[in-house]
Amino acid sequence: MIVNAETVQEYKDGYIVFVPCANKEIVDVRNITVELPDRRKISNAQRRKAYVLLGYISAWWGYMPLENTKEITKLMFRGSPYQITDKDFSLSDCTVTEARLYITYLIDFCILHGIDTGEPLYKLCEDIPRYVWACLMKKCCAVCGRKAELHHIDAVGIGRNRKEIPQIGMQVLPLCRKHHNEIHNIGKFTFMKKYLLQSIALTEEIGQKYRLTRKNMEVTK
Template identity: 45%
Template sequence: MGEIFAGKIMKIEGGRMWIVANAPPEELAAYRKYRDVLIECRDGRLRSLQQLRKAYVLLNAISAWSGYTPVEATKEMMKMAFRASVITLQEGLPSLATMDMTECRKFIDFLVRFCVENNVPLYKVGMYDLAEDIPAYIYQCLLHKRCAVCGRRADLHHVDRIGMGGDRRHTGHLGRRALPLCREHHTILHTMPEQEFMDQYHLVPIPIDRRIAKVYRLNERSEKDASDSHRENP
């Protein structure tokens, strides 16, 4: 493991960066044969108040779900788990007070993922309003069969529908876009234009991959593979 030296980006141009950094003593650098470096660019923007509010809504929900563990204790535990889940050159735990915008975005999405995986209930606000990375949130909901709107048990809604008379057992599902929705929100979707429903809840349909197909026991062939097989075996 190498040493970490602080530096400043002096210029970015043509896909290259010029960096000035504190250097080790020349004798040490020669002895250790330093050649390669890892660079971690820090976001210079402080996390926003909106992000801070989102983080505390999620932390309060996790605190209540865990048996009303004090929020500050929950915050420290979640920060430790978050730091262990990411690759970073930073030392110590992040502070919400000084966290930059990009790191706070990742922390919020880490909390959202934790809530989806553990079915942590939220009140008065939808998880879709808290997630910073909506596609990643929808993907986790698909994997855990959670409605992306309310968090209840979900079924699969095919955005790319299977045609009338199509057999779901033999139809290729890979690549078809889908959403996880409970029966109530599935019914609501069918009473209004689909895009209007998705815009209202900030939903983004996700292409079905093999992990999702296994969860819902779907045919893991792609639509093209299934079509080719049907032509070969009419």
């Protein structure tokens, strides 16, 4: 959930902010991440990433003109939870934060619709944890995009019944059989460094997607 907070008071070393929340029941107040927008201008690398992704989406839409694809996706982006302001933006002078969120939206769009990009999307990512989450929810490999299975970064342990082990909170990745074998062969640290990936904690939402057992859905201690 992304919401706009209001600065209540400024201190020498930071800020006190008010975060509005209409639906408190679904929010875990013990784990709140505050992102301070980066007001620097979009980087050349970010701009290239955005246009590469727009090119893939244009081709998927029947080779729609790139400018049309850009304007349509910008409108869709503005109506999504990714957008942090109601103002329009331009890829020529938007902020680093706006560019990162827009690129993340385009990557999620490609994953959701199974768009053939011809290259691993992790290389274009601005938000790796969000990318891994999207891959988990779509059940596609975070490295190559093929059909994925749930890989536990936290070892389950030899001789233990996987179906009987609480897994909520365990670190996971979505990997195809090939890359699942590779991470076992070269080790998780080497694998993560090689593919610039980051595991995320397994949540109930992810667990339901992979049809984990009731016992699996208990919180790990």
